[in-house]
Amino acid sequence: MPDETTHLLDIQHLHTGFRVGDAFYDAVDDINLTLDKNEILAIVGESGSGKSTLATSIIGLHNPKNTRVRGTIAYNGQNLVGLDETAFNKIRGNDIGMIFQDPLSALNPLMRCGDQIAETLKYHTKLNKQERKEHVLAILERVGIPNPKLTYRQYPHELSGGMRQRIIIAIAIACKPPIIIADEPTTALDVTIQAQILDLLEDIEKETGSGIILITHDLGVVAETADRVAVMYSGQIVEEAPVNELFAHPLHPYTRSLLNSMPQLDNVEDKLHVIQGTVPSLKDMQPDGCRFAPRIPWIPASAHEAHPTMHEVGPNHYVRCTCYKTFHFQDALSSVEGGIVNVTD
Amino acid sequence: MWKTILRRVLLMIPQIIILSLMVFMLAKMMPGDPFTGLVTPQTDPSQLHRLRVEAGFYNPWYVQYRDWVVNMFHGNFGTSYQYHRSVASMIGERAVNTFWLALLTFVLTYLIAIPVGIIAGRYESSWKDNAIQVYTYITLAIPAFVFYLFGIWLFGYVLGWFPTSGSISVSATGMIGKVGSMLYHMILPALLAAILATTSIIQYLRSGIIDNKQEDYVRTARSKGVPERVVFSKHILRNSFLPIAAFIGNNFAVLIGGSVFTETIFSYPGLGQLFISSISSRDYSIITALVLIFGIFTLLGNLISDIILRVVDPRLRIQ
Numbered sequence: 001m002p003d004e005t006t007h008l009l010d011i012q013h014l015h016t017g018f019r020v021g022d023a024f025y026d027a028v029d030d031i032n033l034t035l036d037k038n039e040i041l042a043i044v045g046e047s048g049s050g051k052s053t054l055a056t057s058i059i060g061l062h063n064p065k066n067t068r069v070r071g072t073i074a075y076n077g078q079n080l081v082g083l084d085e086t087a088f089n090k091i092r093g094n095d096i097g098m099i100f101q102d103p104l105s106a107l108n109p110l111m112r113c114g115d116q117i118a119e120t121l122k123y124h125t126k127l128n129k130q131e132r133k134e135h136v137l138a139i140l141e142r143v144g145i146p147n148p149k150l151t152y153r154q155y156p157h158e159l160s161g162g163m164r165q166r167i168i169i170a171i172a173i174a175c176k177p178p179i180i181i182a183d184e185p186t187t188a189l190d191v192t193i194q195a196q197i198l199d200l201l202e203d204i205e206k207e208t209g210s211g212i213i214l215i216t217h218d219l220g221v222v223a224e225t226a227d228r229v230a231v232m233y234s235g236q237i238v239e240e241a242p243v244n245e246l247f248a249h250p251l252h253p254y255t256r257s258l259l260n261s262m263p264q265l266d267n268v269e270d271k272l273h274v275i276q277g278t279v280p281s282l283k284d285m286q287p288d289g290c291r292f293a294p295r296i297p298w299i300p301a302s303a304h305e306a307h308p309t310m311h312e313v314g315p316n317h318y319v320r321c322t323c324y325k326t327f328h329f330q331d332a333l334s335s336v337e338g339g340i341v342n343v344t345d
Numbered sequence: 346m347w348k349t350i351l352r353r354v355l356l357m358i359p360q361i362i363i364l365s366l367m368v369f370m371l372a373k374m375m376p377g378d379p380f381t382g383l384v385t386p387q388t389d390p391s392q393l394h395r396l397r398v399e400a401g402f403y404n405p406w407y408v409q410y411r412d413w414v415v416n417m418f419h420g421n422f423g424t425s426y427q428y429h430r431s432v433a434s435m436i437g438e439r440a441v442n443t444f445w446l447a448l449l450t451f452v453l454t455y456l457i458a459i460p461v462g463i464i465a466g467r468y469e470s471s472w473k474d475n476a477i478q479v480y481t482y483i484t485l486a487i488p489a490f491v492f493y494l495f496g497i498w499l500f501g502y503v504l505g506w507f508p509t510s511g512s513i514s515v516s517a518t519g520m521i522g523k524v525g526s527m528l529y530h531m532i533l534p535a536l537l538a539a540i541l542a543t544t545s546i547i548q549y550l551r552s553g554i555i556d557n558k559q560e561d562y563v564r565t566a567r568s569k570g571v572p573e574r575v576v577f578s579k580h581i582l583r584n585s586f587l588p589i590a591a592f593i594g595n596n597f598a599v600l601i602g603g604s605v606f607t608e609t610i611f612s613y614p615g616l617g618q619l620f621i622s623s624i625s626s627r628d629y630s631i632i633t634a635l636v637l638i639f640g641i642f643t644l645l646g647n648l649i650s651d652i653i654l655r656v657v658d659p660r661l662r663i664q
Contacts, residue, residue, distance in 0.1 A: 059568055061564060061567055061568060085572075085573060086572075088570075089570040089571070089572055090570065091570070092567065092568055092569065092570035093568060093569040093570035093571075094570055097568075098565075098568035100561060100564065100565060100568075102561060105560065105561040105562065106561040106562055106564070106565045107562055107565065108562040108565075108566070108580055108584070109562070109584070109658075109659070109660060110583050110584060110587075110657070110658065110659065116565075119566070119569055119571060120569040120570070123569070123570050123571055123572070124570060155659040155660070157659070157660045168565070171565065171569060172568075
């Protein structure tokens with residue numbers, strides 16, 4: 001691992017718990033993660049794995065009444081966990097930019113697009129109104145808006161989905177933040193627009209040297225853009241590796257199952273592989289033991305660790321639990337019921 | 346914008362024509378005629394017949410309708426059977442009273458409802474919000490006349506703060522004295538009517554704020570580092586005002602037309618009271634004129650609401 005001090009963002013033992021009744025249940029459970037400059041770190045996982053909760057913990061957007069965040073998120077010599085609102089507002093937008101999933105609902109319907117971008121500058125720069133406007137026009141041009149002057153005056157409903165997502169990106173990068181968190185930035189877009197938006201994100205990373213945390217459930221997006229990948233399951237990171245290594249040598253049963261369930265264009269099989277069962281709810285999560293074990297019941301209990309930890313299995317490649325050593329797909333042994341769904345049915 | 350307004354105004358013309366036809370038909374269906382009130386035991390039936398012919402009573406309905414409309418365009422709404430005075434001048438006198446009462450009620454309504462609604466929405470589920478919820482349930486459930494009578498009893502008789510009837514004191518002199526006296530007579534009815542009218546506005550504002558708090562664009566605003574105070578006023582509140590803006594024009598029209606309760610209970614000489622007394626004395630020419638006026642005010646109220654909504658919500662501005 002590189003020197004600790006050079007990390008742009010250093011997350012250690014992060015726990016984010018939500019209140020259910022009187023108790024807190026950790027949706028993010030003991031996450032250790034780092035982000036460097038000029039790096040796109042992808043966080044992958046299915047719905048409920050805690051990846052968005054991780055993002056909102058970093059930028060401090062949880063409702064403090066129902067949420068408990070513990071651990072450290074070190075940025076620029078300070079710990080973001082437990083920072084008060086005033087101090088956090090100086091960091092949000094200025095040091096950390098956030099790109100949201102649904103580009104229509106993430107924009108205020110009553111404000112002109114240009115003003116929504118300028119608002120970020122208003123609270124983080126000393127620019128006057130005119131300078132802010134010029135700055136916004138330049139950003140609009142940068143994110144690929146064909147007619148910045150027109151779009152500045154337009155309202156979100158007058159733009160297409162792709163254009164709106166560009167506005168969202170413009171808001172996030174307005175102050176050139178060193179860290180950008182993109183929470184499923186392409187999920188609501190169609191495929192050609194997805195590719196354009198991802199290209200734009202990559203260009204921004206190269207230009208500004210920002211570190212980007214890309215949260216997604218789309219492995220295709222990961223393969224295309226990310227430098228490093230962390231796979232999350234049930235609030236924990238189960239595998240972390242450089243992108244090529246992960247796709248070439250996936251080890252954790254969950255990672256392998258995810259990749260296995262991706263439909264392949266060159267595959268003539270009409271069967272779609274699925275992972276049995278669902279992500280356990282917050283309350284049902286077992287505090288100890290391998291959390292993926294219930295979904296691979298054919299693997300004997302002895303294969304799992306009692307207290308799974310991350311094991312370094314290669315350069316910068318980490319895997320949780322020991323079950324990866326003996327894991328095999330269920331249908332590899334017998335031609336099987338549970339792990340396979342017949343699509344033609 | 347101006348095109349939209351012009352189109353909406355043009356659209357009102359057929360609406361008003363349909364309204365006037367309905368009012369005309371209802372008037373024709375009512376028993377009696379303009380001369381029924383003049384009939385005494387000494388009346389000569391042939392003279393009554395002559396009067397009816399002169400008034401066009403035996404003309405076909407479309408001729409009568411045309412005459413009625415033409416007269417109205419000339420400001421002639423006919424003569425009151427009961428008071429033998431011009432309906433136009435009777436309505437004119439009282440319309441002034443109703444207008445000022447409605448305006449004061451309107452202003453008081455929003456003056457109370459907006460801050461109260463904001464507090465309820467902002468401090469959702471706090472003791473403040475709960476207290477406001479109790480207030481809205483009471484004002485929603487209580488019948489208007491019970492509330493007014495209670496108000497008159499408490500503020501008029503027990504405390505003696507306000508007059509309980511009339512619109513102006515006979516002894517008031519001078520410009521300032523008259524205006525002051527009018528205001529003094531209006532405060533109690535306007536305040537009580539306003540309190541009842543706040544319920545829906547408070548509830549709309551409260552639920553609007555609570556809904557908008559959860560919206561993604563509010564999260565976007567927070568992620569920009571916008572201070573919470575500004576997030577609330579600029580993002581949450583502005584969006585929560587939309588449903589209320591839709592109400593404003595309508596609300597004023599309702600106040601003009603719905604002054605019936607208030608004015609009757611407070612013996613306030615306005616259109617509502619005239620309407621009730623005309624109904625009980627079957628003064629048809631006044632009733633038809635008032636129904637037409639209330640109807641036109643409702644149409645105008647809707648027009649104003651539409652215009653305001655278009656001004657505040659850019660999504661409605663296209664075309």
